[in-house]
Structures are given as structure tokens and as C-alpha cells.
Amino acid sequence: MCLALPALVTELLPDDSAKVNLGGVAKTVSLALVSDVKPGDYVIVHVGYALSVIDPEEAARTLELFREMGEELPA
Amino acid sequence: MKYIDEFRDGEVAQSIAAAIKAEADANATYHIMEFCGGHTHAISRYGLEDLLPANVRMIHGPGCPVCVLPVGRIDAAIWLAKQPGVTLVTYGDMLRVPGSRRLSLLKAKAEGADVRMVYSTLDAIKLASANPERQVVFFAIGFETTTPPTAVAIKQAQALGLKNFSVFCNHVLTPSAITQILDSPEVRELGTVKLDAFIGPAHVSTIIGSRPYEYFAEEYQRPVVIAGFEPLDVMQAVRMLVRQINDGRFEVENEFARAVTRDGNEKAKSLVADMFELRRVFEWRGLGAVPYSALRLKEPYAAWDAERRWDVPQDSPPDNKACECGAILRGVKKPTDCKLFGTVCTPENPMGSCMVSAEGACAAHWTYGRFRDLERSE
Ligand code: SF4
Numbered sequence: 001m002c003l004a005l006p007a008l009v010t011e012l013l014p015d016d017s018a019k020v021n022l023g024g025v026a027k028t029v030s031l032a033l034v035s036d037v038k039p040g041d042y043v044i045v046h047v048g049y050a051l052s053v054i055d056p057e058e059a060a061r062t063l064e065l066f067r068e069m070g071e072e073l074p075a
Numbered sequence: 076m077k078y079i080d081e082f083r084d085g086e087v088a089q090s091i092a093a094a095i096k097a098e099a100d101a102n103a104t105y106h107i108m109e110f111c112g113g114h115t116h117a118i119s120r121y122g123l124e125d126l127l128p129a130n131v132r133m134i135h136g137p138g139c140p141v142c143v144l145p146v147g148r149i150d151a152a153i154w155l156a157k158q159p160g161v162t163l164v165t166y167g168d169m170l171r172v173p174g175s176r177r178l179s180l181l182k183a184k185a186e187g188a189d190v191r192m193v194y195s196t197l198d199a200i201k202l203a204s205a206n207p208e209r210q211v212v213f214f215a216i217g218f219e220t221t222t223p224p225t226a227v228a229i230k231q232a233q234a235l236g237l238k239n240f241s242v243f244c245n246h247v248l249t250p251s252a253i254t255q256i257l258d259s260p261e262v263r264e265l266g267t268v269k270l271d272a273f274i275g276p277a278h279v280s281t282i283i284g285s286r287p288y289e290y291f292a293e294e295y296q297r298p299v300v301i302a303g304f305e306p307l308d309v310m311q312a313v314r315m316l317v318r319q320i321n322d323g324r325f326e327v328e329n330e331f332a333r334a335v336t337r338d339g340n341e342k343a344k345s346l347v348a349d350m351f352e353l354r355r356v357f358e359w360r361g362l363g364a365v366p367y368s369a370l371r372l373k374e375p376y377a378a379w380d381a382e383r384r385w386d387v388p389q390d391s392p393p394d395n396k397a398c399e400c401g402a403i404l405r406g407v408k409k410p411t412d413c414k415l416f417g418t419v420c421t422p423e424n425p426m427g428s429c430m431v432s433a434e435g436a437c438a439a440h441w442t443y444g445r446f447r448d449l450e451r452s453e
Contacts, residue, residue, distance in 0.1 A: 006078040023076050026177055030197060032227045033343045042078055044334050045283060047166065047217075048195025049224045051282040051343070052334045059333035066087050066307055 082305030092126040112139030112434025119439035121306040137404040140217040141432040147391040149174035156188040157433040165214035198229035203240040223343035243381040251368035272316040273303035284339025361404030398427035410437040
């Protein structure tokens with residue numbers, strides 16, 4: 001029950017909630033636990049709540065670290 | 076999908092695996108515990124153990140909320156569901172967890188108890204508003220990730236003046252469980268379980284941040300890398316841990332920086348701090364009585380506490396004797412060490428809690444791992 005996917009926020013709704021796109025499926029999630037979310041952000045959704053907003057720069061940096069790793073290898 | 080596909084790239088996984096192999100000291104062994112069931116699931120699903128060199132071993136930890144709840148609490152939930160006028164609601168996985176005498180909430184439901192599954196705590200609130208004649212009890216389970224949603228529901232019930240909603244609180248804390256494992260005789264004295272490092276939780280850490288792990292990384296001299304739940308996250312975390320072990324470092328590093336900060340989610344943390352307090356002790360399946368490892372509602376929220384409304388039984392009956400979940404949750408045994416695995420016990424007919432949810436070690440191994448066992452034996 002802990003498995004959760006990053007979801008794209010498509011629309012802010014009343015009552016501290018938002019419409020998100022979860023791999024093509026539209027869902028309504030609560031924003032009660034996060035602040036300053038806007039359409040276009042990716043959030044981590046768990047049991048119907050956004051828990052955190054994904055930081056695109058940190059994500060890019062992590063991916064970069066994966067790649068560097070391969071290059072450092074002794075041939 | 077963005078933030079998923081690029082973290083599942085098979086070629087990159089191979090190159091990280093090659094890097095791990097190159098860096099791991101061939102004369103040393105590396106025993107890494109993934110605390111979370113989410114990581115256990117990823118490791119089984121993507122066959123990550125096959126990518127790792129033989130001297131880098133993964134040990135499954137107790138971080139599956141469904142798995143760690145002891146029989147007594149399941150029995151208590153079944154007891155609550157049978158009280159007159161009660162509608163018991165909970166997350167789907169909980170319905171199939173066996174309690175004493177192989178009873179489960181699902182069986183109680185078949186026998187006429189009003190048991191419902193919800194996806195979110197807000198559905199529980201809706202159910203309570205729509206059915207004022209029923210007492211709606213939310214059977215709340217989970218680590219630091221599911222506690223804030225429970226808190227939001229109670230706030231809502233308060234705002235709506237709902238008198239027919241309460242929470243049977245079973246929320247537990249990650250850091251105390253890790254400490255308990257490190258203090259266990261198997262790790263401390265007997266040395267039967269070697270634990271060199273931890274992969275720290277993904278979603279739990281979005282809430283509590285990386286700071287709470289600093290204490291035991293230092294105190295127990297074990298490195299921790301917080302990692303996301305995708306396969307490349309796990310591989311990268313292993314590589315970072317191998318590096319720390321090689322260097323003799325024991326730091327808290329954060330591979331999941333795209334979602335986790337050092338301080339975590341302040342809004343969620345303060346909501347929880349305002350509403351919950353520590354229980355002096357709480358029983359875990361496999362770990363026994365763990366001091367200060369679970370939460371209960373504070374006095375001002377007593378009106379929403381099912382344990383204050385009903386005289387909920389507090390027994391602690393033993394596990395099914397043949398089930399090895401307890402030892403598996405401590406990292407002492409593997410699912411295949413259990414005689415019931417895959418024969419008497421399957422996800423359709425679970426005998427223990429580890430076979431129920433997709434993050435349970437037995438369920439993950441049943442779904443993804445057993446074919447690899449077959450291939451190997453052929
Ligand atoms: S296979 Fe079933 S009975 Fe055996 S340890 Fe796992 S959950 Fe328990």
C-alpha cells in the first residue's frame with residue numbers, strides 16, 4: 001500500500017484539492033499536506049494525498065549522477 | 076511517464092551494476108538492509124539482486140505497515156467491526172490479513188460485519204457524513220506517510236462536527252523500528268545477522284526528512300542512503316552505500332533529493348505533532364514490544380479515539396506457529412525458509428501478514444522471485 005507514483009497536477013480545485021494525471025488516469029487528490037502547488041508540478045501521491053512536490057532540478061541532477069557513473073568506469 | 080521511465084532504464088541499471096562491481100572489494104561482504112517494503116517490491120520486481128555481485132546482499136526489513144501489525148491489533152479491529160452500529164473502514168490490504176484462528180476482516184464481513192475499504196481517509200469522512208446513524212471507525216495503520224492523512228480526516232471531522240467518526244490508531248514510527256533491529260540480539264551479540272548499512276525510506280522521508288536518521292547513523296555507525304522506489308534509485312543507493320562502507324564513513328546521504336529535504340514536510344509534521352503523542356510501548360510483529368514506537372491521539376482529540384470510546388481488547392495472541400513473518404521482518408530469515416511458502420500460503424490465501432500486501436517480503440517473492448528460484452535450480 002506504499003507504492004505511489006508521481007502525478008502531474010492539471011487543475012487546482014476548491015477545498016484544497018487538485019486534479020492530477022496519473023499515467024493517463026485523472027484523479028482528484030488532496031493538497032492539505034503541501035503548500036504552493038501549481039498546475040504543471042509533479043507531486044508524489046499517497047493514499048489520496050499529495051505528500052511532496054518533485055523538484056525538477058534535483059531530479060535532473062540525480063539522473064546526471066546515474067550517467068556519470070557509467071563514464072567513470074575503468075574500461 | 077515522466078519521473079518514472081527514466082528511473083527504470085535497463086541500460087543505466089547495467090552501468091550502475093558494473094560500477095558497483097568495480098568498486099566493491101572482492102574480499103569483503105556488504106549486507107544492506109532495505110527498510111521499506113516499497114524497496115523490497117522494486118528489488119523483487121526488477122530482479123535487482125541478480126544485477127549485484129555475489130558479495131553485495133540485500134536483507135529485507137520490516138518497513139511494510141501491513142506486515143508489522145501484530146495479530147492482537149487485527150483481532151481488535153475485528154472485534155470493533157462486530158460492535159453494534161459500527162462500520163469499520165480501512166485500506167484495502169488490511170482486509171485479508173489473518174488474525175487469530177485465521178479470521179480476517181474479510182471473513183468478518185462475509186459473516187455480516189459492516190467492513191468497507193477506502194482509498195483515502197477523506198472517503199471515510201464522507202461515509203460518516205452520509206450515514207449519521209452508523210459509528211464509522213477508521214482502522215488507521217501505517218508509518219509516517221499515512222499519519223498526516225489520518226490527522227487531516229480528524230480535523231475535518233472536527234470542523235464538520237461529526238460525532239459518529241473515530242480512529243482506531245495504529246500508526247508507527249520508522250526510526251524506532253530501525254533502532255530496535257540494531258539493538259536486537261541477532262545483530263548486537265550473536266552476530267547471526269550482519270547489517271552494514273541501510274537504504275532509508277522514500278515516502279516516509281518526504282514527511283520526516285533525512286534528519287531523524289542522523290542520530291543512529293552516528294550512534295550505531297551505520298551508513299544510510301535515502302532512496303526513491305524506482306529500480307535505478309535502489310541501484311544508486313547500493314552504490315553510494317558500498318562507497319561509504321569502503322571509505323569507513325557512516326553518513327546520511329539523500330539519493331531521493333527530488334522529493335526529500337533534510338527537514339521534511341513541515342506542514343504535515345506540525346499537524347501530526349499537534350494531534351498525536353507517543354505510546355510508551357507498542358507491539359510489532361516480529362520485533363516484539365518496541366518502546367516509543369507508535370502514536371495515539373492526545374487528550375484534546377479523545378472524542379475521535381476509538382480506544383477511548385470502546386473498551387478495545389488489548390490482548391497479544393501469538394502468531395501462527397508455522398509462519399516465519401516475525402523472523403523475516405527482523406531480517407533473520409527469507410520467505411523461502413518458510414515451509415508454508417507457496418504451498419499452503421499464497422497471496423490468495425495468506426497465512427501470514429507478509430504474504431498480503433505487494434510490499435510484503437513473501438508476496439513480493441511469490442509474485443516476482445519464485446521463477447528465478449526455478450531457473451536457478453534447473
Ligand atoms: S510464506 Fe506465509 S506463512 Fe510463511 S512466512 Fe510468509 S506469510 Fe508467513
